[in-house]
Amino acid sequence: MTEPIKEIAAKRSVEAVYTGGTVRWSANGQKLFSTCTNVVKVIDLADNTASYTIGDPEDELRITCTAVDKNRNRLLVAYNNQIIREYSIPLDPSTTKPELARTWKTIHTAPILVMEFNEEGHLLATGSADHIVKVWNLTEQQCTHTLKGPSVVSAILFGKHEKLVVGYIEGQLNLYNIMRGAPKKLVNTWKSHNSHITALLQVPDSRVVVALSRDQTMSIHETETQETLRVLPLYESIEGGAIGHNGNLFTVGEEGVVKEFVIETAKLVRKKRIASSNLDHLAYDVVSNRFLAISAEQNLIILDFENLKIARQIVGFHDEIYSCCLLGKDESHMAVASNTSEIRLYNTKTLDCQLIRGHTESVLSVVSPTWDTSLLASCSKDNSIIFWRLVTSPENDSCSTLVPVAAATGHANTVTALAISNTGRAPFLASVSTDCTIKLWGLGVSTKLKEVKIDAEKDFVEQLPKLTCSSTMVAHGKDVNCVDISESDALIATGGMDKLVKLWQVDTHKMQLGIAGTLSGHRRGVGDVKFAKNSHKLASCSGDMTIKIWNISEKSCLQTISGHSCAVFRVIFARNDSQLISADSAGIIKIWTIKTADCECSIDAHTDKIWSLSKNHNESEFVTAGTDGRIVVWKDVTEEKQKAEDNKRREAIEQDQTLTNLLSQKRYSEALVFALTLAKPFCAFKVINALMAEETPEELGSAIRRLDTRQIEILLQFTVKWNTNSRTSSVAQRVLYEIVHIVDPEELVSMPGAYGYIESFLPYTQRHMDRLDRAKQDVSLFDFVWRQMRSSV
Incomplete structure (x- = not known):
């Protein structure tokens, strides 16, 4: 792709689908209803693209818990203001989305933490932090029981024969009789636990209830005889x-x-x-x-x-994403490094995810070489580097995972960034760290290593074959943030918090580093460096809100690009090195044309810092991720936008030509309908002017009589606008006169917004009348003066 990028649009994204709370199964077992702060996410396990959201993302309320009835046709959502909303779940959610059936305010004085339906689905129990459980009859829409407990409610279960078992965070279990007219509500209290009751389970086809607790035991109770059958240890x-x-x-x-x-x-x-x-x-x-x-x-x-x-x-x-990398055949997978010790491996087609364990602290960077896309290198705050190989299951092509093949240790502090050579002739890895050093690692051996069996009880990194560091240099006076390797593998560039960009020569025969120069000019720490692919240029971005283009040969600054309003964290070359794409700490992406330093477009991509910006092999798609936990895949829509604009322009020309033909043929009625159908005020104005110029004054009225209700409403909207201008007000008044005399008053008043049209008409009509009165007075005065002048002569 060589055409300049003018605009990009989000193709798809990986959003947050669960932020804590309850998750419920759908009726067919193919969907999940998960709480995500203030909305419910419906996750389609069969097709990710069919997932959707229930609720308003702009709502300030927070969801505390949810419940789904046995038939899975009702979803209840409780909010932190003690309001419950009931949504009806359709039989086929793929064609129809859940609708809000009703909303009611509970009488709880604290957030609702637990909600459960009974077996039949007509009763609902709500347990709250106010120590109270309320039982609701959903058919009669009333609260039937208010049950006060000893502490915060943690679990609820409807038992057999109208019994209700309630568990509390202090370990107590209460058995209630919720039968109408029962003389005593609280029939028994079990004190088998001394810690939080986390679950209550009904044993099928019995009256036995199992209680699970954080005190590492489970207790078994009979709800009819009210006895405790057993208390058994679970050792967890x-x-x-x-x-x-x-x-x-x-x-x-x-x-x-x-x-x-x-x-x-x-x-x-x-x-x-x-x-x-x-x-x-x-x-x-x-x-x-x-x-x-x-x-x-x-x-x-x-x-x-x-x-x-x-x-x-x-x-x-995703709490905070630091790096994303496409890998595998045809970029089939994406590795994600976030604020966790696990690498998230996504299938780019299905968005299925696997959690790859190996590091002991947060992973900061993931990179894959172009000469072997099945390899992946990751670095972490645990000071280590791990090499992985993407392996596909022979039984299932869609099932792939990362297996460890080698490790590299030697940095004295957090490894912040990695870069792998662009050719596989003498492959190597460059790593930088907050220990202010750059290290060079030969990869001739690691590319041949096979999967290593890992003992989960032992240290992960220590069990892997070790890479040997061939060269170490003190790179910067402060933390090193970034590293990149030139297309020929002859140079390495690093950027640090000391505001400098350093260049390093690479002797691939001896695998040794040598100082090649220093580029200074930034006034804040350097966030990223990138070599141009086909020219002797280097781009760097900084906390000083600028991007600099450097001539590597002369070690001089060719260009400084300004436009970001905050620190620029990432930059990449695009379109044969003629453009730059940059991302900043406010979540803004900008596309620049280097020759003119013009910003082609600016996109509000994320709500916070963008830490990762990468592209696919043919630059048709770009991936961004950052502090807001979102991963967004962007596609180049320049050509699509251009085609859409061309089609719109062609359509406008055709429409103007059609209208011109109708006017020239004096087919005014058809021309008016055509202009109103396209919602073009100026065209309609031209047609009405032509009708008013006709010798027969009834032509305009005849044309309006042929309009339907919707077209008359559109014409009224145009008329309101025309009436605001003295040049077009006469046409507006004439059209309104015709409409009032042609359209039945009841039909006119029943139109949506009819009163609004009248209210908009009155003040401007009054102004026009005042203006005409003044003009009439002026004419009378002029006539009087003229007559007096003639008589005096």
Whole structure:
């Protein structure tokens, strides 16, 4: 692509879909209803593009919990002002979106934390931080019970025979009888736990209830006899649980492991680690026979019931994204480095995500070489660099993962950025760090390394083959922020907080670095450096809000581009080095033409800092990401916009020609309909002028009689505008006169905005009348003076 970029538009984006709270299954097991601050995200597990949002993103209220009835045709959403909104879920959400059915204000005095339906779906229990549980009859739309407890409500379960079990954060369990006319509401209190009750589960086809707690135990209770059957140890702080179709108990907790127990004996049947952090929630869907687990890092994990294998992983929210990199055949995957120790590996077609564990602290940069797109290098705050290889499963082409092949250690502090050589003849890696150094690593061996089996109990990096650092140089006086390698691999450029850009020679035979020069001129720290692909130029951007173009040979500044209103963090060359794309700390992307230093377009892309800006191999798409946790894929729409403008211009010419033909043929009625259909006020004005110029005064009235109600309404809108100008007011008054005499008054008043038209007409009409009265007086005075002058002569 060689045409200059004039405009780009968002093609698709990876947004936050879960920010904490509850997640519910849909009726068919193909969708999830997840809370995302002030809206509910409907995640389509079969087709990501079919996902949508329930609620207004601009709403200032925050969602505290949600509930879905057994038939999955109603979604209830509770907000932090104790309001509940009920949405009706259609049978086919792909064609119709959920609609707001009703809203009601609860009488709670604190946020609602738990909501549950009963088996039939006509009763709803709401538990709040005000220690109260309220039971609502949704059919009669009234509150039937108010149940005061000892502490904040943490779990609710409708039992058999109109019983309600409530768990509290202090570990107490209350059993209530909610049958109408029952003499006593609170029938029993169980004190089997001494910590937070996290889940209450009904054993199928029985009156037995299982309570799970953070005190590492579970208790089994009979709601009819009110006795405690067993209290069994689970040896883990339990955060969530579910009962599978086989009748066994599945739990998740602080170990990040899904465990299956026999309920009666708490015998461990199987377990599987699925996360490196805590798991906060577990839900089972009998239709799809899958589990939903939620990690403490707000990731949604779909598990197959039979083997507990991870079927899908969905990142709920990217906290802060530092780097994105396209890799794989035809750029099939995208690696994302964010404020976490895991690399997020996305399939660019399906947006399925995998969490790749290896680093122990936040990953800051990911890069892939052009000569082998299956390789990926990552660096982290843990001072290490890890090489990965993208491996595709032979059984499933769409299932790929990253396997570690090598590691590099040696930096004394955070490794901030990486760059890999552009050719594979003598491949190498350059790394920079906050320890102010640049290191050179030979990659001749790492490209041949195979997958290494990792023992989860041992240090990850220590188990990998090590790369050897061939050269180390003190690069800057302060933290080094960025590094880039020239197209020929002969030079490396680095930028640091000392406001300097440094150039380094690379001897690829000895794999040694040498000083090649210093570029000074920035007044703040350098955020990014990029070599031009086909010219001896280098671009750098800085916190001083400027972009500088340097001549590498002469080590001089060719151009300083200003236009950003805050620090510029990223810059890349585009369109055969004729353009630049830059991104700043306010989330603005700008496209520049280097020759003229003109800004072609400025886009408000993100709500906060942009840390990552990259392009695909043919520069048809660009990827940005930053502090707001969004990943946006942009496409060049210059050609599309040009075609649209050309088509619009051609259409306008054709329409003008049609109108001219109709006027020349004196087909005024057709011309008026044509002008009103296209909503062109000037064309309509020309037609009415032509009608008023006709010898027969009834022509205008005849043309208006042929208009339908919608066309008359449009004509009224035009008339209101014409009446504001003294030059066109006469036409407006004549048209209004004809409409009032032709259209039935009731029909005229029933038009939307009819009163508004009349109100707009009156003040300007009054002005025109006053102006005519003054003109009449002036004419009379002139006539009187003229007569007096003649008589005196």
